Amino acid sequence: MLDPAARRELARLITRLANAGTQEVLAEPPPAITKPARRIGFTGPPGAGKSTLVGRYVERRASAGCTVAVLGIDPASPYSGGAILGDRVRMDDAAGNPRVFMRSVSSRDAFDGLCNNVADILLALDARGFDEIVMETVGVGQAEHAVKALVDTVVLLMQPETGDGIQALKAGILEVADVIVISKSDMPGAARMRENVAGTVRFGARRSAGWDVPVIGVSSEAGTGFEELEAALAKHAAWAGAHRDAGETQAMRTRYRLQDLLIRRLETVLDELAAAEVNAASPAALYDRVVSLLGR
Amino acid sequence: MSLTGKRILVAKPGLDGHDVGAKVIALALRDAGAEVIYTGLRKTPDYIARVAIEEDVDAVGLSILSGSHLELVRETQRFLREFKGENIKIFVGGTIPKEDNEALREAGASGIFNASQRIDEVLAEIDTLLSAPA
Numbered sequence: 001m002l003d004p005a006a007r008r009e010l011a012r013l014i015t016r017l018a019n020a021g022t023q024e025v026l027a028e029p030p031p032a033i034t035k036p037a038r039r040i041g042f043t044g045p046p047g048a049g050k051s052t053l054v055g056r057y058v059e060r061r062a063s064a065g066c067t068v069a070v071l072g073i074d075p076a077s078p079y080s081g082g083a084i085l086g087d088r089v090r091m092d093d094a095a096g097n098p099r100v101f102m103r104s105v106s107s108r109d110a111f112d113g114l115c116n117n118v119a120d121i122l123l124a125l126d127a128r129g130f131d132e133i134v135m136e137t138v139g140v141g142q143a144e145h146a147v148k149a150l151v152d153t154v155v156l157l158m159q160p161e162t163g164d165g166i167q168a169l170k171a172g173i174l175e176v177a178d179v180i181v182i183s184k185s186d187m188p189g190a191a192r193m194r195e196n197v198a199g200t201v202r203f204g205a206r207r208s209a210g211w212d213v214p215v216i217g218v219s220s221e222a223g224t225g226f227e228e229l230e231a232a233l234a235k236h237a238a239w240a241g242a243h244r245d246a247g248e249t250q251a252m253r254t255r256y257r258l259q260d261l262l263i264r265r266l267e268t269v270l271d272e273l274a275a276a277e278v279n280a281a282s283p284a285a286l287y288d289r290v291v292s293l294l295g296r
Numbered sequence: 297m298s299l300t301g302k303r304i305l306v307a308k309p310g311l312d313g314h315d316v317g318a319k320v321i322a323l324a325l326r327d328a329g330a331e332v333i334y335t336g337l338r339k340t341p342d343y344i345a346r347v348a349i350e351e352d353v354d355a356v357g358l359s360i361l362s363g364s365h366l367e368l369v370r371e372t373q374r375f376l377r378e379f380k381g382e383n384i385k386i387f388v389g390g391t392i393p394k395e396d397n398e399a400l401r402e403a404g405a406s407g408i409f410n411a412s413q414r415i416d417e418v419l420a421e422i423d424t425l426l427s428a429p430a
Contacts, residue, residue, distance in 0.1 A: 004349065004378075004379045004380060005380060007349055007350055007379075008349050008352075008379065008380055008381070011349060011350050011351065011352035012352055014352065015303070015352045019301065076331075077326055077327070079327070080326060080327045080328065080329045081300055081329050082299070082300070082325065082326035082327060082328065082329045082330050082331060082332065083326060083331045083332065084322055084323070084326050084332050084334060085331060085332065085333045085334070085351075086333075086334050088333060088334070088335060088336070088347065089334055089335065089336035090336075092336065095347065096343055096346070101350060102350060103350060103351065104333050104351060106331045
């Protein structure tokens with residue numbers, strides 16, 4: 001459990017990391033991690049009920065004695081760069097728990113539904129010895145694929161009456177989910193949605209990898225389905241521990257971190273190119289020019 | 297004027313249940329480039345100060361319509377000090393009689409705003425206060 005001074009110090013470190021440029025973040029000393037936290041990512045479309053569900057889930061875990069860090073990511077305004085970070089409004093009880101550290105961050109320049117230097121922020125949280133780190137994504141764009149690289153278990157939320165099983169199949173996001181939650185399961189249409197999604201998942205690629213993706217109905221409003229969700233997460237943790245290669249997971253996270261840094265470096269380089277230069281050159285010549293600028 | 301990179305907590309302490317003003321300010325701050333964390337209604341000064349620390353904000357804006365502004369500002373300031381967040385500035389807005397301004401400043405408020413002020417005036421003042429060295 002963190003005392004006020006440690007909370008303040010961690011809070012400031014996260015601010016520094018979130019603001020750091022690519023060179024600054026590379027210059028940060030790697031944090032010492034003695035006991036890696038279990039990382040769970042919650043994703044799903046805006047309005048699916050992520051914040052409320054995460055709030056309830058975290059409150060339950062904290063009441064059971066776990067220490068939990070929550071990273072809630074909300075979108076930045078493309079016009080002003082500012083953001084309204086409102087995840088806390090729905091996480092009242094959890095956020096007040098002494099075993100919980102909660103931080104809201106803006107997605108800023110990240111277009112994958114996460115935030116700048118998210119890999120480093122997660123490592124900083126990991127170094128504090130939390131039992132669990134829960135990350136909530138913006139829920140749009142390619143969040144599912146990015147979050148997959150960084151967490152142990154991806155929970156995908158879908159709400160009732162948002163299309164049938166084919167819609168879910170088309171979206172292509174079912175492949176990354178380790179656990180699927182049909183949220184607001186007290187609403188009409190939830191049972192049918194659950195059947196549809198379960199029917200689709202049954203034929204998915206994950207099954208052949210040896211993990212049966214559970215589809216669980218959860219109602220944050222009624223407080224139902226949480227035991228089932230916790231059981232599914234525990235089962236997935238055990239499965240992942242037995243079947244996933246730790247070296248491969250580590251490599252995947254490092255690759256994501258590199259990709260994140262390189263994309264931002266690339267954006268800086270592209271911003272440096274004047275319009276006249278861009279319009280005058282062929283795509284092939286521009287490509288070569290950008291590659292050489294990257295190598296500077 | 298730009299509040300880019302500034303983090304501001306907009307909070308509703310006490311028992312009044314009207315947060316239109318808080319939301320108007322939150323949106324205006326966002327449009328000025330700030331990252332705004334909103335707490336929701338009826339929070340205690342203790343809770344607000346804890347959130348301010350965890351979110352590492354530059355300022356806390358308290359929206360108060362209940363008449364208990366003096367007490368709530370004083371308490372928020374006390375908890376911020378207790379949690380070593382003395383560098384975090386406090387603004388207060390709402391239904392605040394002018395004669396309370398001096399007492400509010402003594403209690404720890406750096407900026408005091410009321411509903412008759414234009415939003416751009418409010419933003420300009422917040423910008424000035426946050427640009428000043430701590």
